[in-house]
Amino acid sequence: MIEVRDVHKSFGTQKVLRGATLTIAKGEAVVIIGRSGGGKSVLLKHLIGLLPPDRGSVLVAGEDLACMDERRLLQVRRRFGMLFQMAALFDSLNVYENVSFVLRRERRHTEGEIRRQVAEALEMVELPGIEEKLPSELSGGMRKRVGLARAIIYRPEIVLYDEPTTGLDPVAGDRIDRLIRRVWEQLHVTSIAVTHDMKSARTISNRILMLHEGVIYADGPTDSILGSSDPLLHRFVNGISTPQNEGP
């Protein structure tokens, strides 16, 4: 469903991706792990065409995003939903307007239908009855759950999560993990998340990719990656630093 071929990306003199290559099949629950600042979010943004690669290609259902202009990309993005690291809710809109944003723009739903679907989406993220609240009135965890409701209300085929548990306490993080798992199981979406939270990765994935120095260093089922004896993987998964500060 998604194929990334030899993608390179630099920002100024800093090379972030140096030939990342991966394939994700329909219905998988994939987590991309790697060091902070290692290019995970950059890679995720390539998958949805928010960033163009300097070299290489990103194919979604056989279509190369690198060859599309922004308006063509908008059509491809209808397949995607995305939860941002800080939720990226629209400040000036209340929860109802945020969650119903896509449905209202489509102009083919009645207000009653939209209201019902928003209520369902908020129910799914365990936040019923907060339609009238503003994003500034919500906690970090609630904002992420509203962001998730906004990302899934139009039933996308692929849902992307950028650091879904970052900045949350362990309980709120666990709640988000369970929701991501539930969305994957109930809506049958392809789930792709980037995180460096190993507990979260274990809960929400059935496959893990490790991005290291701009390339995919490891790729395998969740259990085998988390239990790997590879020194680099082992140190990263168990959070062991090295005295020379080399590697993860």
Add this chain to the structure above:
Amino acid sequence: MCRGYLLRPVFNPIYQRITSFLRDLGEVSLLGAEVVRSFRLNRPSWKDFVYQLHFIGVKSQSVVITTGAATGMVLCAQTYFQFHKVKMDTATGAVVSVGMSSELGPVLAALMLTGRVGAAMAAELGTMKVTEQIDALRTLAAHPVDTLVVPRLLALLVSAPLLTAEAILVGITASWLIGVKLLGIDSAYYLVNMNRYTIPEDVFNGLVKSVVFGVIIAMVSCNKGLTCRGGAEGVGRATTEAVVIASISILVTNFFLTLFLARLIKG
């Protein structure tokens, strides 16, 4: 080589200014092309347009009225002080009217709009950019130009000439009050001379200019917001640049528009 090294501090800032200007010009041109595309492909959102119209048109009135009144009064007083020396007191109304209609009304209203509306646009869009709200829009299959730029541009196209007309009217009324009630100019002569020397083209010129200035404010401010980088510092920089660039563009464009419109009217 040594000479080149010595000259670098002199030429580098000039080189950077030129490249920065060309980059801004290119970005605004590309944004303009995207706006045209948006008009061709989409129906603008009525709700967003009305919201922006309220924010730009209704909420800017106090600023524009104050500016128009203050300018009209000062211009009237200064003109009177000079004309009084040569016994031409009753020509004061004509000078104020022509000046307010074709130059001061549109330029000062535009500068006030740049400060109030342009800065707000750049800051709002810049904040949306650095908090990933613009990216969120794009992931929700909404083009930022359709959603954010077009309603603001349309609202400015409607608001700018109306606010300019208001500034002109208030300025002339204020000048009449100062001239007649405070400085003692005969009201009938004041109004007759004003009518004689102010031609409809003066008002037309002012309104045409205000439309062009509205486009400049919207395009420069939206572009600065959408291309903002960094955090709070980036938003601050984008806002400052938007106000400075739009203000300078308005003043420079005003000069060329004055020449162009004068030639157009003369035929």
